[in-house]
Every structure is written in C-alpha cells, then in structure tokens.
Amino acid sequence: MPGLDAARAAALLADLGPLLPGLASPALVVDLDAVDHNIAAVLRRCGDDLGGRAADRWRPHVKTLKAAALVRRLWAAGVFRCKCATLDELQLLLEAAAEDGREDSLDVLLAYPLHEAAFHAAQRLAAAHPAARVHLLADSPDHALALDRWAGPGRPLDLHLDVDLGMARTGSPPAIWSDAVARLSSLSHLRIVGLHGYEGHLAWSQTDEAAAAYDRLCDLAAAFACIGTEPLELVTSGTHSFSAALDHPRLNGGSWRHRISPGTVVLSDLRSQPAAALLGLQQAAYVLARVISRGSDRVTLDAGSKAIAPDRPAPNCRLPAWPGLVALSPSEEHLPLRREHGALPEPGAAVLLVPDHVCTTVNLYRECLLFRSGHSPARAPVGASGHRLFSAQDLLA
Numbered sequence: 001m002p003g004l005d006a007a008r009a010a011a012l013l014a015d016l017g018p019l020l021p022g023l024a025s026p027a028l029v030v031d032l033d034a035v036d037h038n039i040a041a042v043l044r045r046c047g048d049d050l051g052g053r054a055a056d057r058w059r060p061h062v063k064t065l066k067a068a069a070l071v072r073r074l075w076a077a078g079v080f081r082c083k084c085a086t087l088d089e090l091q092l093l094l095e096a097a098a099e100d101g102r103e104d105s106l107d108v109l110l111a112y113p114l115h116e117a118a119f120h121a122a123q124r125l126a127a128a129h130p131a132a133r134v135h136l137l138a139d140s141p142d143h144a145l146a147l148d149r150w151a152g153p154g155r156p157l158d159l160h161l162d163v164d165l166g167m168a169r170t171g172s173p174p175a176i177w178s179d180a181v182a183r184l185s186s187l188s189h190l191r192i193v194g195l196h197g198y199e200g201h202l203a204w205s206q207t208d209e210a211a212a213a214y215d216r217l218c219d220l221a222a223a224f225a226c227i228g229t230e231p232l233e234l235v236t237s238g239t240h241s242f243s244a245a246l247d248h249p250r251l252n253g254g255s256w257r258h259r260i261s262p263g264t265v266v267l268s269d270l271r272s273q274p275a276a277a278l279l280g281l282q283q284a285a286y287v288l289a290r291v292i293s294r295g296s297d298r299v300t301l302d303a304g305s306k307a308i309a310p311d312r313p314a315p316n317c318r319l320p321a322w323p324g325l326v327a328l329s330p331s332e333e334h335l336p337l338r339r340e341h342g343a344l345p346e347p348g349a350a351v352l353l354v355p356d357h358v359c360t361t362v363n364l365y366r367e368c369l370l371f372r373s374g375h376s377p378a379r380a381p382v383g384a385s386g387h388r389l390f391s392a393q394d395l396l397a
Helices: 006-016 032-057 068-076 087-100 116-127 141-151 174-179 207-223 242-247 249-253 270-279 358-362
Strands: 027-031 081-084 107-113 133-138 157-162 190-197 233-236 257-260 285-294 298-301 325-327 335-339 350-355 367-371 378-381
Touching: 006 027, 006 285, 006 350, 006 367, 027 032, 032 068, 032 242, 032 257, 032 270, 032 367, 068 087, 068 378, 081 087, 087 107, 087 116, 107 157, 107 190, 116 133, 116 141, 133 141, 133 190, 141 157, 141 190, 174 207, 190 207, 207 233, 207 242, 207 249, 242 249, 242 257, 242 270, 285 358, 350 358
Parallel strands: 027 367, 081 107, 107 133, 133 157, 157 190, 190 233, 233 257
Antiparallel strands: 027 285, 285 298, 285 350, 298 335, 325 335, 367 378
16 A cells, blocks of 8 residues: 555654654654645646646545644645534634635535534634635435524525435435425525535445446436526545546536545545555554553554544554554553564554544544654644534533
8 A cells, every 4th residue: 555654654753753752652643745745646636637726626524634734734735625524623624714814715514414503603603704615514405494594694604415325324315305496495594505425335446336326416416506696516525436526427527516525535544545546645644652561472552442543443553664563452542463473563662553544543632743854843733633512602611
C-alpha cells in the first residue's frame, strides 16, 4: 500500500527525536507534506482538464480532519466547499473561516438529519457567520416540512435532500422524494439546492451497482429540476466509491453540478487501500506509541481502543517499521502485538502506528503534532473531536 513506508516512518521518528524524552504517548502525529501531497492527488483525479476548477468537483468531509490547521491545508489548495456531520465540526469551520477572513468563501453542508434542538443550534451558528453558506439536510419529505416550520422567518436556508441509494441508514428512497415534489415546492423558509446520495454500503469494486445508484439519483434530479433558480448540486461518494462517480457519464453530463465528498483520502488509512493505490496517497496520520511490556513473542503498546481505531476489529493498525508484528484485540489502554517474524522492539521503544480507520482515531485526540520538512514540529488543537454541549438558547451556564 502506498504510504506504508518504513523509511518515512523512521524519518518522522527521527524528527520526533528531540521531543521523545519529554513526550508522553499515545500521541497523534500528522505529516503536513503528505497532507498536501494527498490533496493535490485528489484534485488531479477530479480533472486536470478543469484547470483551477478541479476543486469545484470536491466537497471533502471534514469528519476525518477535525482540526483547523488541517482544514486550512484544503483552503490553501482552493477547496472551500466541504461537508461535516456534527455541530462541533460546523462550529470549527465557521470560526476558522472567520479568523482567516474567509467566511465569504466557505460553503459547508451539514450532512446529518437534525432534530429540532440541534437544528436551532445549527441555525444560531450559521446566523453568527452570515457571510458563510451553510446547507442543511432533510431525511424525508416530512422532515423537510418540519425543518421549514422550525426555520421561521428570515433569510431562506439552503437544503439538500438525503437520498437513500441502498445504504438504509438515513434518507428516503428516490421514489418517496419524487412523489413529494409538489409538496416540497411550497416550502416557505427553505430552498432546495441539492441532493445528497451517499452510497457508503458499496465497496470499491462494485462499480455496476454504483452506476445503477447514480442513474436513480440523476432521474430524481431531473424530477426536481423545476424547483429553484440554480442548478441542483448532486453530492455523492466517500473514499470507497468516488472514482466510479467521477467516471459516471450522467453525473458528469447533466444540468446539475456533481461533487464527490471523500475526506479520509486527506490523511489516508488502511481501509483506504484501493483509493490510496489509485491516487498514490501517502500516509499522513500516525499514532506514536511505546512498548510498555515485552514477552518472548509478544509486546504490548500504550495504544488501546482509546488511542487508535476503536471501531475496527483486530488488527486495527500496522507498524511500518515492524512488519513482523501483528496487532491483537486491544483493551482500553493496551494493544498487544504478536510476533510472526523478526525482532521485537525493546521496552520503552517508540513506534509509529498506521490506523485501520483514521476518522475514529483523530476523534480520540484533543491535540496533534504537525510536521513539515524544514520546520519545527508544532502542536495544534483538534477542535472538533468528541462532542461539546450545544443548546439552542444560552440556558447552560
């Protein structure tokens, strides 16, 4: 897999060298050179022939990044449209854009169906940053009508319709949305600007199934063409299906604007192997851990389920510099590794781990260490990790 490079992991450990005596582990380490490499690789895949408009095809999901310092690498590459799932992520984006004087460039889709309290909290966040464009998501026609009631008077809110293309997690099937065109044309406080069709149930190899799903989405877009004054935006595709979407002729050739939304590709992980191979991604996010115990054919690290990929089964990570070690099932603070071949690291030795799932790994950390060639390491907050308390009114002291 591209990016699982023992030499690069060794170089990062060398960069960490002066810090290691005083740096406790586990710690999240991010290679900014690899981040910029990966962003450029996605933009090339979005279309060299588009020139500077390649960024117009990508609305990356920032659930992977969760840090303003990393989001700013997207902005530096001209990618100002993005997608998020939590109020914490929305707040981070809006506040970072305000700090940078880029509110008028930011365009963010909160791609999660909100209940009423969360809706009002999101509405307050958006109202505090009026120059930014914030889109909301409707789970069903009834939910869209409820959002319209909750919105009340004021500036119309942009709305995407969540289309269930077979994942059966959120959204409504195309037929239900199609039957509701007349009902939704009377929304008072919302304007329908897009369709969100996330096909996350499909594997990289299921290109025929993906093509059929995109055809259904395009048919639905044609049915909604009568609503609104601007072309609809069709948002599809995370890391495991974006290439099929970019190659789909109808998504590319309709009267709508199609955008893909992979976010994991910015940092990469083990689950993203097909995308990493296609794009030539470099691994950008690692967990620094240390050996805390050693047996005859086993070592244990201080990086259990509270430190790396808690949602993934064993092995939930790999060690580029120690390919003969295989991760076993973790406990909360411990990660045992079985020796299959080669040597064992010494007690106290620092190692770098590549997570199987980087999104859930980043979410475990409040800060990360950033590295870039020719620069000193810097610490940065992971501002949208976890969940803060949000209230529609200032009722919580």
